[in-house]
Amino acid sequence: xxxxxxxxxxxxxxxxxxxxxxxxxxxxxxxxxxxxxxxxxxxxxxxxxxxxxxxxxxxxxxxxxxxxxxxxxxxxxxxxxxxxxxxxxxxxxxxxxxxxxxxxxxxxxxxxxxxxxxxxxxxxxxxxxxxxxxxxxxxxxxxxxxxxxxxxxxxxxxxxxxxxxxxxxxxxxxxxxxxxxxxxxxxxxxxxxxxxxxxxxxxxxxxxxxxxxxxxxxxxxxxxxxxxxxxxxxxxxxxxxxxxxxxxxxxxxxxxxxxxxxxxxxxxxxxxxxxxxxxxxxxxxxxxxxxxxxxxxxxxxxxxxxxxxxxxxxxxxxxxxxxxxxxxxxxxxxxxxxxxxxxxxxxxxxxxxxxxxxxx
Amino acid sequence: xxxxxxxxxxxxxxxxxxxxxxxxxxxxxxxxxxxxxxxxxxxxxxxxxxxxxxxxxxxxxxxxxxxxxxxxxxxxxxxxxxxxxxxxxxxxxxxxxxxxxxxxxxxxxxxxxxxxxxxxxxxxxxxxxxxxxxxxxxxxxxxxxxxxxxxxxxxxxxxxxxxxxxxxxxxxxxxxxxxxxxxxxxxxxxxxxxxxxxxxxxxxxxxxxxxxxxxxxxxxxxxxxxxxxxxxxxxxxxxxxxxxxxxxxxxxxxxxxxxxxxxxxxxxxxxxxxxxxxxxxxxxxxxxxxxxxxxxxxxxxxxxxxxxxxxxxxxxxxxxxxxxxxxxxxxxxxxxxxxxxxxxxxxxxxxxxxxxxxxx
Numbered sequence: 001x002x003x004x005x006x007x008x009x010x011x012x013x014x015x016x017x018x019x020x021x022x023x024x025x026x027x028x029x030x031x032x033x034x035x036x037x038x039x040x041x042x043x044x045x046x047x048x049x050x051x052x053x054x055x056x057x058x059x060x061x062x063x064x065x066x067x068x069x070x071x072x073x074x075x076x077x078x079x080x081x082x083x084x085x086x087x088x089x090x091x092x093x094x095x096x097x098x099x100x101x102x103x104x105x106x107x108x109x110x111x112x113x114x115x116x117x118x119x120x121x122x123x124x125x126x127x128x129x130x131x132x133x134x135x136x137x138x139x140x141x142x143x144x145x146x147x148x149x150x151x152x153x154x155x156x157x158x159x160x161x162x163x164x165x166x167x168x169x170x171x172x173x174x175x176x177x178x179x180x181x182x183x184x185x186x187x188x189x190x191x192x193x194x195x196x197x198x199x200x201x202x203x204x205x206x207x208x209x210x211x212x213x214x215x216x217x218x219x220x221x222x223x224x225x226x227x228x229x230x231x232x233x234x235x236x237x238x239x240x241x242x243x244x245x246x247x248x249x250x251x252x253x254x255x256x257x258x259x260x261x262x263x264x265x266x267x268x269x270x271x272x273x274x275x276x277x278x279x280x281x282x283x284x285x286x287x288x289x290x291x292x293x294x295x296x297x298x299x300x301x302x303x304x305x306x307x308x309x310x311x312x313x314x315x316x317x318x319x320x321x322x323x324x325x326x327x328x329x330x331x332x333x334x335x336x337x338x339x340x341x342x343x344x345x346x347x348x349x350x351x352x353x354x355x356x357x358x359x360x
Numbered sequence: 361x362x363x364x365x366x367x368x369x370x371x372x373x374x375x376x377x378x379x380x381x382x383x384x385x386x387x388x389x390x391x392x393x394x395x396x397x398x399x400x401x402x403x404x405x406x407x408x409x410x411x412x413x414x415x416x417x418x419x420x421x422x423x424x425x426x427x428x429x430x431x432x433x434x435x436x437x438x439x440x441x442x443x444x445x446x447x448x449x450x451x452x453x454x455x456x457x458x459x460x461x462x463x464x465x466x467x468x469x470x471x472x473x474x475x476x477x478x479x480x481x482x483x484x485x486x487x488x489x490x491x492x493x494x495x496x497x498x499x500x501x502x503x504x505x506x507x508x509x510x511x512x513x514x515x516x517x518x519x520x521x522x523x524x525x526x527x528x529x530x531x532x533x534x535x536x537x538x539x540x541x542x543x544x545x546x547x548x549x550x551x552x553x554x555x556x557x558x559x560x561x562x563x564x565x566x567x568x569x570x571x572x573x574x575x576x577x578x579x580x581x582x583x584x585x586x587x588x589x590x591x592x593x594x595x596x597x598x599x600x601x602x603x604x605x606x607x608x609x610x611x612x613x614x615x616x617x618x619x620x621x622x623x624x625x626x627x628x629x630x631x632x633x634x635x636x637x638x639x640x641x642x643x644x645x646x647x648x649x650x651x652x653x654x655x656x657x658x659x660x661x662x663x664x665x666x667x668x669x670x671x672x673x674x675x676x677x678x679x680x681x682x683x684x685x686x687x688x689x690x691x692x693x694x695x696x697x698x699x700x701x702x703x704x705x706x707x708x709x710x711x712x713x714x715x716x717x718x719x720x
Binding site: 026027161194195196197198200203204207208211217218219220221222223224225226227228230254255257258259261262265296299300302303305306307308309311312313314315317320321 | 386387521554555556557558560563564567568571577578579580581582583584585586587588590614615617618619621622625656659660662663665666667668669671672673674675677680681
């Protein structure tokens with residue numbers, strides 16, 4: 001199944017959003033069924049679904065569920081969607097795709113209501129729009145794969161951090177997309193997978209995906225990256241993004257910034273792969289991107305098991321910001337962008353074949 | 361109790377080496393009692409005792425246990441010690457303190473035998489030498505504390521990796537020694553503790569030590585270091601060492617090299633603290649230091665719990681090498697050494713008040 005799926009057994013009947021439960025991988029393959037927008041929001045907050053594109057699509061589907069639940073009276077309908085959107089946006093602050101998807105759904109609803117559409121018609125529009133956003137994500141990932149694959153040479157060692165694969169999207173992935181495309185063309189890549197503490201997305205999700213895709217990989221702890229770079233085993237680094245500022249600064253999973261410095265110190269290209277829905281042209285630089293602080297218990301515990309003494313303080317910034325000067329290129333569905341990033345990102349956003357700018 | 365202790369209830373009677381079991385901290389405080397050199401070697405291999413100075417002292421005590429067990433006939437006595445030493449040295453290859461301590465014990469035995477001492481006299485000499493090595497380590501750590509403390513300013517944020525504290529030595533610590541000394545003088549430091557995957561020495565041991573010492577600290581995952589450096593929270597980095605080459609290259613716990621690059625990128629001084637028993641003047645540079653490869657299961661599992669899909673390959677280099685150009689200074693019991701390191705290390709080794717060069 002896809003990472004995020006819309007399930008409506010009967011047209012016009014009750015619907016659910018189905019998610020692969022990413023907190024239980026790789027040892028259990030379970031599905032979370034969300035029957036309303038609150039359940040989708042909780043699934044996002046608890047990281048049962050994670051990855052910027054995937055939580056954007058999930059939030060869009062959550063808004064569609066909210067539309068199905070909203071009262072018929074137009075003002076009440078709009079107010080219900082407004083509250084649902086605020087709840088969904090509030091679940092995780094860093095990835096802009098979440099707000100992007102909610103806003104897109106709200107505007108679509110507002111346009112339908114303003115045009116005098118009856119509530120059921122607006123509901124149908126929103127359900128269709130959520131599914132369209134999912135399909136756009138699929139198409140964007142395939143295009144990222146095609147634009148990114150030529151950057152990798154046969155036999156390259158490629159290091160990736162966190163999970164920017166199929167599980168971070170609807171399918172196929174962002175950072176893993178060029179690797180999948182190159183692999184399909186016989187590139188014979190070898191991927192180093194950072195385990196990515198504290199949530200272990202690399203160990204649990206990326207290793208699982210690469211194994212299923214038949215792509216050769218080696219799992220390492222995050223602190224081994226520099227060692228393998230120094231030994232000449234890593235030719236490229238590629239990561240995803242949770243938000244890209246107008247100047248090209250990249251917010252991504254904690255550890256990305258350090259990795260970018262290490263790549264630069266070893267003369268290794270550092271690529272970021274993300275759909276244009278991850279670009280936030282309203283934020284001038286990384287300094288303006290909110291960094292989510294999660295529960296320190298996720299640091300003092302590993303998979304529920306305490307590893308630090310009781311009472312010790314821990315910090316848990318979930319993301320960091322990599323300045324644009326460390327980024328060799330940004331691979332979007334509109335093409336590969338190189339510095340200076342601001343003009344390139346604006347052009348990509350304008351030229352993006354799908355998903356950007358926000359439709360009315 | 362100390363990290364490593366010699367226990368002999370009756371003079372001339374059976375003896376044991378007692379170790380704090382570091383695999384069970386911080387949730388359990390247990391003691392491993394080793395009745396022979398084989399048990400001390402297994403405790404080193406299984407990392408029940410770890411840290412370069414501590415495994416040096418443990419190996420010395422293991423050699424003393426071997427002497428108690430060795431046959432009386434001089435050639436057989438020497439051969440027994442030779443085999444015991446080879447076994448102990450083979451348990452872990454990177455930290456030179458292990459080989460240093462074994463060699464020192466062997467030479468002491470050879471000198472005693474050559475002088476015609478009866479076996480029981482040689483046994484007494486070796487038991488006394490092992491205890492002397494332990495006391496020298498205690499003295500060296502206190503001196504490292506005194507030489508290193510002035511490097512830290514009031515209120516400094518200090519980042520450390522792995523555990524180079526009391527648990528890595530007989531007591532007090534190497535990298536933590538200057539912090540303990542500065543703290544006792546009221547410096548008000550704040551220590552960032554890298555959790556240090558895969559063995560979690562930071563989370564389990566350093567956080568536990570600092571908490572008991574009343575030194576303010578925050579536990580972080582290894583991949584957060586750059587983030588806190590960028591935010592201005594870290595003024596100094598200090599780590600221990602497992603072997604220092606003649607040119608000042610430093611082998612230390614995996615992740616140290618990356619941390620040194622990150623410190624340099626942020627203009628943060630990077631200090632190494634180690635006794636001169638950690639210096640290997642016979643190895644010209646880090647390229648000559650063997651890097652231990654441990655079981656990949658220690659990467660795919662955390663505290664016995666599988667976190668990666670079955671069948672995925674993992675790598676587990678236990679150490680890395682930090683080139684001397686990233687090291688701001690090396691704090692030894694003979695003083696603070698700055699670049700160029702070779703002359704400074706040779707002078708320190710010659711001037712070391714204790715423990716170096718190897719006595720006959």
